[in-house]
Amino acid sequence: MKFAYRFSNLLGAVYRQGNLSFSKDGNAVISPVGNRISVFDLKNNTSETLPVSTSKNITCVGVSPDGSVAIVVDEDGAALLVSLVTRAVLHHFHFHKPVNSIRFSPDGRKFVVTKDNVALMYHAPGKQRKFNAFVLDKSYYGPYDETTCIDWTDDSKCFVVGSKDMSTWVFGAERWANLIYYSLGGHKDMIVGCFFEKDSLDLYTVSQDGTLCVWESDTELDGLVLKKSRDKPELLKQREEGEEEEEEERLEGEEGEVIRGKAGPPKENTKNVRYKQRSKHFFNKEGDFNNLTTAAYHKPTHILVTGFASGIFHLHELPEFNLIHSLSISDQRIASVAINSSGDWIGFGCSGMGQLLVWEWQSESYVFKQQGHFNNMASLAYSPDGQYVATGGDDGKVKVWNTNSGLCFVTFTEHSSSVTNVTFTSSGFVIVSASLDGTVRAFDLHRYRNFRTFTSPRPAQFSTLAVDSSAELVCAGAQDSFEIFLWSMQTGRLLEVLGGHEGPVSCLCFSPVQSILASASWDRTVRLWDMLDSWQVKETLHLTSDGLSVTYRPDGQELAVTSLNGEISFWNSQNATQTGSIAGRHDLEMGRKETDKITAKQSAKGKSFTCVCYSADGESVLAGGQSKFVCIYNVKETMLMKKFEISCNLSFDAMEEFLDRRKMTEFGSLALVDEGAGDGDGVNISLPGVRKGDMSSRHFKPEIKVTSLRFSPTGRSWAATTTEGLLVYSLDGSIVFDPYDLDLDVTPASIRKQLRLQEWTSAIVLAFRLNEKALKLEVLETVPHEQIAVVCSSLPDIYVEKLLGFVALCLEKSGHLQFYMTWAQNLLMLHGQKLKNRSGALLPTLQALQKSIQIHFDNLSKLCDFNMYNIRYAEALSKQRGMKRAAASEEEEEEEEEEDDEGLSEGMSEASFEEAEMIL
Template sequence: MKFAYKFSNLLGAVYRQGNLNFSKDGNAVISPVGNRISIFDLKNNTSETLPISTTKNITCVGLSPDGNLAIVVDEDGAALLVSLITRAVLHHFHFHKPVSSIRFSHDGRKFIVTKGNVALMYHAPGKQREFNAFVLDKSYYGPYDETTCIDWTDDSKCFVVGSKDMSTWVFGAERWANLICYSLGGHKDLIVGCFFEQDSLDLYTVSQDGTLCIWESNTELDGLVLQKHKDKPKPRRQDEEEEEEEDMGEKEEGEVIRGTAETPKSKDETKHVRYKQRSKHFFNKEGDFNNLTAAAFHKPTHILVTAFASGIFHLHELPEFNLIHSLSISDQRIASVAFNSSGDWIAFGCSRMGQLLVWEWQSESYVFKQQGHFNNMAALAYSPDGQYIVTGGDDGKVKVWNTNSGHCFVTFTEHSSSITGVTFTSSGFVIISASLDGTVRAFDLHRYRNFRTFTSPRPAQFSSLAVDVSGELVSAGAQDSFEIFLWSMQTGRLLEVLGGHEGPVSSLCFSPVQSILASASWDRTIRLWDMLDSWQVKETLRLTSDGLCVTYRPDGQELAVATLNGEISFWNPQTAAQTGSLAGRHDLQTGRKDTDKITAKQSAKGKSFTSLCYSADGESVLAGGQSKFVCIYNVKEQMLVKKFEISCNLSFDAMEEFLDRRKMTEFGSLALVDEGAGDGDEVNISLPGVRRGDMSSRHFKPEIKVSSLRFSPTGRSWAATTTEGLLVYSLDSSLVFDPYDLDLDVTPTSIRKQLRLQQWVSAIVLAFRLNEKDLKQEVLETVPHDQIPVVCGSLPDVYVEKLLGFVAQCLEASSHLQFYMTWAQNLLMLHGQKLKNRSGSILPTLQALQKSIQRHFDNLSKLCDFNMYNIRYAVALSKQRGVKRPAEEEEEEDEGLSEEMSEASLDDSEMIL
């Protein structure tokens, strides 16, 4: 129960590849991120990553018209039917080939899937329980090359499919007598988008070379006539029809419609659907490289948005082709475009930069603008209250994320090379970062600026970073000169250069209670430096292998060290004695890379943990390294407690334990053959220690690994920077039942009986012994406000800490701010001295309380400032009008203004409550 951490959110990556979708109400963007789906709520400024994942990166997502279902397809064609209400997987299906696009009909009864040069129409899963959720209805053959895009008519009678063979095909969803299929040409490049006009069969087609063709049909939607069958089929029972549908779904066999360029001949040629090209338009191009990459059309407003490889997008009004707006939002290729339901917002996704933008074209302003790290993340740190996370990446950027909203609110770009370490000072308003560019920089979170830059006398590459508890000393270790540099935060001057290590300094850590610096190095030693005694070496701890990471326990009474041989050793810093060790090499279970010539079992012998951190209570240690697993160890028992698999994405390298037999050829592994030179004798294997891989190779697969780990100061979550992004795991308290000192008399009935007798203290004690969240909240909110000081004063000491932690948890989401603040104030005032004696165990609870209070303070301060500015504006406006108008009109206006302000204040008070 204590380690029931579950995946909670994915930060640091907002878009990778695939198509974007808006929710039904148009307030949220659904974005594929690797093999996961993230939902960004633009109205409430929050983000959520669904607890589902595919086996490979997602390529396309289809959303049902009611917004309740989504079909997610990965690179291999494996599909998941996901409920967006329950966040659960309802059905698994495999299309056996890569799927280019997927689209539901407007009535929600069918959906089209295009794979290769075939368009497959399936019955959409209904509300009844079915044997097979995906039942194939018809197969449409027409294009000679791969299909690219789909669109339906508003009445779901017909659909259009674009192809790479420069043709566009119009098919009937039913057996229409005057339209079976129709082929349109006129383009010289592959079709990027094809769209029906609203309530019409008229078409717009857009190709990659920047050409727009407008097609006019001679038939309205009402003019489609159903084809009559010669032989009337015999009536069948319902169970026979269901059996036939099940057989069709199992065999994936449906009605096959093969398209030709001509429609069938009949006596009355005028009834057949015909198209003629009404006009042809060309977009302004800057060069041959500026291809049109994505397009979207909003039917009610007749607005077409087209995006290009240079990062430019155009807005045109159709069919007149009037340019409304043109803007460059990026310098990279825009991969996906989507309109929301009202047509006010446009979402853009740039896969190379990992950008997701939402643009309001009428006001010409950004609604949402987020970008993850371009390369791998290298380091992370929690703020002291656990509200923010700072990350540093190989792209030289330092980003700060809000853990509540999941959004990045500031990015610092002063570094010119990879970030190797980031940390917060004890105040929580200063961020320190170290980089391979030879600088250590300090950033201010009040003014969002770089106010200190620390450098060394000779250029050095800093590989580790640490700041003392007071925030006055900044230290960084160099990997080329084997030295440790100390600076003063106040003056920015270099105080001392600590020499003595005979190898690169891999990790630094200050003691939380003393001015002692611990440094780990590749020379197989841990050195403890006394900051108060002329920066001399206090102790030297000898290791069995190269030191990779060192960290202090929160009370400063223990050291944990990770070494190159895969072990974690524990030391007492006062006596310099080793207290225990863990052999964690077998827990890593690394996978085999495609280019490895040795097995995964042999490769694991060279793996080790590269990141360590203690839990908030100091009883456990979290470890991760070059593996897809993160391990939690109990320090006292020296055993593995739990192991988390951070990813199941096979698009990453080193995920599978054994080689895939489908990739084996007579010449060996397919990856080695592809990476080889022209004659096939030499193989370009990446050098040992290369972290990013060779980006110039034909097949680039990043290797899965964990570069940094941190526990939240509140103890309720932990975060890891991985190849996939910044993963946050948190406790799901709603599912945890953990009673304390349970007895037969402790029942909900007896607790409510004590409430009726107004025995508040005994009711609270019984509720906390049963330890059920809803019941505890009921008991606490039943206590009268004036009785809170009396209850807090007579509460047993054992339950003070438990009650304070529960108050901090409720305060985070409750609207009864004053009520729970009164509880917290009385508990701290009456039991402050007793809590101070247990400062080590109570610290996570106090930090959780501080996080909750700070969050409410930030939200309410913004609301109060907004109301204050509105009132000032209203008063200034009334005075300005009062000068120009008579006194009588001024009095009437003031009365109306006071009524409006009173209504506004009531609305604001409702928002606060």
Template structure:
């Protein structure tokens, strides 16, 4: 069993706080999620979380114009320079103060960072390797309060900075003789956004009270004169006015500092002032974005409403409400078609196409803690349940949620799939157990108890017929029938709350763990009687069966994991994991982390797919993998390094200690100073004083993927997925000196296909194995499969399953899989009973199932198109036949009329009697 698991993706959270950014091509959204950065590809409908993390939550992200670099800054001002191509950290930097905003210049040569009341301009890192990637160029002073927003002119000559002191400052990026800075007033609230017009110094400023000011400049961008000397600048004539600008320049180690004193220049005047329609007193304007080519201004409000206006005429295009929460961030893509909205209150990320008024992307994570997760039998989906009462289903390939069930009215405590993979069962504290259908996306069964009970655990048997749930208040276990929905039995006997349930994967036996220090095994075939009672040394927290059903693992309150034989009811071993858990110290704890760890334990257990190791996690930032046979710790994974969570640090920070005690115990609110900041359960906001809340880091649930290639954990941070990346690990098997790529290719030239495959698997390089496999002729596959040694059959089958998942050669790899299973079926069956080959077969099933779903959708779509074309052609044929019949009738009518006319012509040739002097009665026409 390999343990080279690496962080793969973050699910369950799409946006927390900070600013959104679109990629250069406008097809992807870069979103900060806690202390990580996720990239959502809107074209391919996939998500990816970068393998980087900061020490605290991210507040702002700046993207370079070419889309290759990103500067990520956290709450403390620690910055990372990240390559979006290689997904690697290139440089670390610290601004020593919280950063409000960051913006690259359009030419990509510089970027401006605002912190406190200062704007700092840095040289952007170039393509060559620098010792210091961030070199300070100038420091700009002027505002009296914190700065809020930045914007650049299109030619990177000037930039504008908005401030909380209701002023806006225009600075020159270079030493312009006729522009050092402008200070613009006119607002009565905090500046939320400031934007230059395209190829102009005209300016738009938006404040929090819903006011838009349009500023017009008499000076064009081409009229800026570069200052040549370092003397005091001469007055420059602008129109009929002259203005003297007093300037002070200080040269220091960190670059050039610009300070100045001057009145507001006369050439900058408020031409128009517009006001947004305010609905309610608390409907503040919270976010704004402007697209220069299309002159579209997007503004978001605290009530979840957003407006689209066309500037400078301020024409309202439309006004819509996308949420009932405050819009925290707004971004527009390069083409101006898509608008991204981030709502930090609910954790929503929305992309709106304003022309068609439709959603391009709409995702929301659990806005409270996640409580449980489960993999589908083929490993293609993950279902999660949270404290917000929602059940969400995620696609492991795309990383996106595709269905959300909101029927529960309280916290969801456990979720699971049935063996078919099409039914999800969830238990909740609202007293119901619900079953959801993944075909029609509906709640088709609701199981309840005779008396109201809060269900804390759940399990479904292998057949999918029996559903069991344990109550934490009545100490009972309830059994229902999935087919009828009727309550079959109420199992009593536990003397404490039931904490965990687990059905045996091979027998109809239910194992239940309770706080009464026992594990009870219930026989479902023998009148639901207690088969065995296993005594524990402490309260039972979690119980799980090994995939072959031959072993039982139990986590207890004293931090131990004990292993039992369910047939003989004897204990086979135990692991003491309290010291491996490594609890952190809370900020309000008066005791050390070592002392507080005595009361902590593992809350979730999960066997690996092959049953050789077990995964354990609890109220800690660590997840441990133990070897069951050796009963020893194999590896520890640190799931988070985010110091914005509580209980992360082991020791007390001496820098936070004062003569009055720890700073974390001192209330920072506007009270009299006697309050103590101790977070009460469930309280996020204090009373009259503004108390802050830090969630505690913990792991609530763990599951291995059925394929054994990945495992997932529900944590305070979200749903973390760790997987094996085989392409980065060189792991040869039975390697000799003569096993080289040259010798393998020589065997291919000699058409020794079987020996070439064996040598390639001994070298174990993915690209070489794929090359060898795809070189084998199609008609030689049965012969090669029959001549392979037994030890390489399983390896080849696993590699075929991995290639089948991403390759387009479906028939080729399906032929390999079919021949391997047909020729070596009996040997694989013997391995299957021991559970060793089970992960490989499940990986193959997952790959085939995914292609089957894709092809079935495509075939259905083509079938409907063909039916539509056939019906359309029939309709046209009927219409054409009707037209032909009509034409034939018209031809017959014409022939008949011609005959009639000929007959009338013959009659007209008759001459009437009575002479020829009189006028004839019939005249030829």
């Protein structure tokens, strides 16, 4: 089995904190999620998490005007220059202090960073490779308090900076003779947003108390005059004078006495830039709690969007301050607002709810609406075809995610307490969830409703759940009464209460091939219950410590059990004998909490694996627990194969092995020293064994841990619910080169030679030995359709499985549906008996093939239904038109007959008149 799993996507979290940004074309939202960056494509309705991460949570993101690079800054001021094209980190930089905002100039040549009370202007990284991508150009001083926001003029000549000291500062990006800096007041609270008008120096400033000031400049952008440097005989004197002038400007800015900037004695006919307040407006506010928290301005359409702490946002048209729209999206604080380039879509981020919305203000409808779990995720389950993932969280919600798009498409909110476990039935259309509210609920994925609710005779908190392979029996274990409750899915009736455990039931699992239930408990036993023989205990497995998790191998012949002492033990399910064990405690490598008074090594002695699952082929197990590591063990060799570090985010607790010496004082660790009262009793040390932090604590830091693990039924990926979210790791075949039975004769040239000679079987064998995806695709699609059956019959047995797996992979994304279906059909029909003998090893391949066919079936069925309705409509329309034509033609015929009759009568009268004349 391959272990080259790479981080693929982050589900379950769409926004945490920081500023939102739109891509250049306005069709994608770039959102910071913890210490990672997620890109949500609004046109194709997909999400992607970049394979880059910072050491702490991201606070601000700056995207270049051409959309090719982004600068990502975390809480400590560590910055990454990330390519949005190649998804690679180009440069590392450290600002040494927290950064409040970052903004590129419209021409893309420079960017400004604000930290403390300073604005730093850097040369933006260009296309030429440089040793240092960030070169400091100028430092701008002036504000007395922290700077909060930045905006540039359209021609990149000036920028404006807002501050917490209620002032706004306009700086020149170059050495202008009539503008060095200009300070604006007029507010009574910190500045939240400051914006230039389009192609103008006119300003809008917005403060936290809901005040908007409109500033008018007496100078146009074309009126800025460059300062001419004095001619000096030597270059050294020029540099010295330049340094002196910079020092003078810096000192003037630090003193803050000058209100309007002037550069020495002004030249003749050069007038300094002046501002005057044209008007002042106030937002309707409902009290002190309804502070204005964020603002964004779209210059071409003159639309100002403001978000408030109460979850309300306003749209105003400036400079008249006409209210266009007002809406409440939640009762939580709106943390970030962004407008796309066309001005149609507005993005909102709520950090309290973990919510990301994109709203189209003209049609007043949501383009995108996603929300992660409010608290920690407790469990996950894959659907049988691997297309969907269901997650349950401490917020009482059950969410279903699409693994292809990475988005949640349905949320069930019927539970009133934490969801402890979720699972799919064998059909894949029913999700069953257990909760601490004393109910087990079944949800239908066809109608998106809760159609069954299972309860116990007396209230019980259900901590675990299992459904048998026939989807007829549902059982749940209680953590307070030590009992297992058994219900019928069809009738919803309670069938039996299984008693016998002497401790809380920690995990339940049905055998995939027999009607046997395995239950692990804290009483140091695993009991096997026979569902066909009056629900009696068939076997009892005695453990050396409390049982935490139990799972069956896919063929049902083996059990894996994790216990409190950190061991993973393996048992033969037929004769109830132990076949092996793994001591995994030393692989957990638990970090040290800030408030721990013992070392990480001592703390790790009390840690264990809390979740375990078998791989799709049953050869290895995946284990995780109270640690940032997930381990893959080989069952047969009982050895560690690979460790995955699921997070490097130092914003979580228990990440570092040793205490930071910079946080050590003479009284001990800074985290243990109370900053408030002098008695030192204010710091609450968490009790031993407490896994969840206190949300009301002033110093709340969530602890990194893994709560649930599952392998995908296709075997190509696995997922883990962690403190950070739902992490998905998958095999990336395009990066990993894995040849098979390679020698000097196997080259692309020799493969193409066999194709020219029409030796199809030989070409396929050589291509699979080289194992390059593009070459295999070229060879396979060159084979004529009528030759597929002949090639499949003459293919060696060892390449049948490889070809079947490759066909399953291509079928998922290729448009040649009939071609690849023909390949799959011939391989299965001609080699069915041989494949049946290796059904266990081939299970992931067959499930991947089934998943691909199911995707095409769903898409085609929708298309056929749509076309059928269109054809019916066209047929009815044509019939209606035919009837109208028939009616019209009948009317025309009648009119012609009437005309003929009239003409005939007229002709007869004329003839009779002539005859009468002749007679006379």
